Amino acid sequence: MDVFRALADPTRRAVFEQLTRGEATVKDLTKRFAVSQPAISQHLGALRKGGLVAERREGKFTYYRVEPTGLRPLVNWIEHYQAFWLDRLAKLKALMQELEDE
Amino acid sequence: MSKAIEVDYDLPGPPATVWRALTDPKLLASWLMENDIKAEVGHRFMFRSKPMGDWDGKVDCEVLEVVPNERLVYSWRGGSGRHVLDTTVTWTLAAKPGGGTRLRLVHAGFTDDNPMAYEMMGRGWRDKTGALAELSLA
Numbered sequence: 407m408d409v410f411r412a413l414a415d416p417t418r419r420a421v422f423e424q425l426t427r428g429e430a431t432v433k434d435l436t437k438r439f440a441v442s443q444p445a446i447s448q449h450l451g452a453l454r455k456g457g458l459v460a461e462r463r464e465g466k467f468t469y470y471r472v473e474p475t476g477l478r479p480l481v482n483w484i485e486h487y488q489a490f491w492l493d494r495l496a497k498l499k500a501l502m503q504e505l506e507d508e
Numbered sequence: 509m510s511k512a513i514e515v516d517y518d519l520p521g522p523p524a525t526v527w528r529a530l531t532d533p534k535l536l537a538s539w540l541m542e543n544d545i546k547a548e549v550g551h552r553f554m555f556r557s558k559p560m561g562d563w564d565g566k567v568d569c570e571v572l573e574v575v576p577n578e579r580l581v582y583s584w585r586g587g588s589g590r591h592v593l594d595t596t597v598t599w600t601l602a603a604k605p606g607g608g609t610r611l612r613l614v615h616a617g618f619t620d621d622n623p624m625a626y627e628m629m630g631r632g633w634r635d636k637t638g639a640l641a642e643l644s645l646a
């Protein structure tokens with residue numbers, strides 16, 4: 407589950423937005439959205455796998471909160487590819503040297 | 509707003525050899541990624557790599573322009589969702605006077621304003637991903 411798929415579902419996105427306002431339990435979220443508790447748990451699971459949400463246990467409750475760095479991948483493509491291309495062009499250069507030596 | 513990565517890179521060997529390294533699937537795979545490229549306009553192909561972090565390791569491409577030994581353009585869609593990264597890669601080859609090839613790469617179409625990212629991000633988010641308290645969502 408990546409960030410984009412994790413946020414593709416409207417309810418899941420709404421749950422995530424709600425969590426940006428503060429920590430909440432599954433129960434809090436179920437009250438807020440017209441969705442069953444298992445459905446909320448499932449959405450939270452997906453958000454957690456996508457790195458967007460973290461959980462903390464306290465007593466018998468689990469509190470969910472947003473993971474601050476979770477949305478990073480949405481905006482860092484250009485940095486990612488800058489590094490990627492420089493790395494790959496160096497490999498291409500090595501290949502060209504090999505082909506020249508043949 | 510759209511941004512591009514532009515790189516000029518000097519390589520040994522003539523443009524024809526660089527062209528092979530760009531368009532022969534086996535050679536291309538040895539420095540870039542596994543692929544099924546063909547230098548034919550309209551050909552759809554895919555780069556495949558190991559998933560890395562948030563990236564599923566796949567890139568969907570379509571050849572848009574072919575000028576043998578001079579210019580190759582293909583779309584580059586992928587990353588973690590085809591609607592999020594919809595870019596083009598342009599390779600331009602030019603022989604250098606003293607031998608060798610100047611290869612120019614333009615990877616264009618990076619955008620800040622993909623609707624989902626915008627929807628989810630308040631102002632200032634980009635610079636301070638840690639500062640969630642400052643995030644305001646309308």
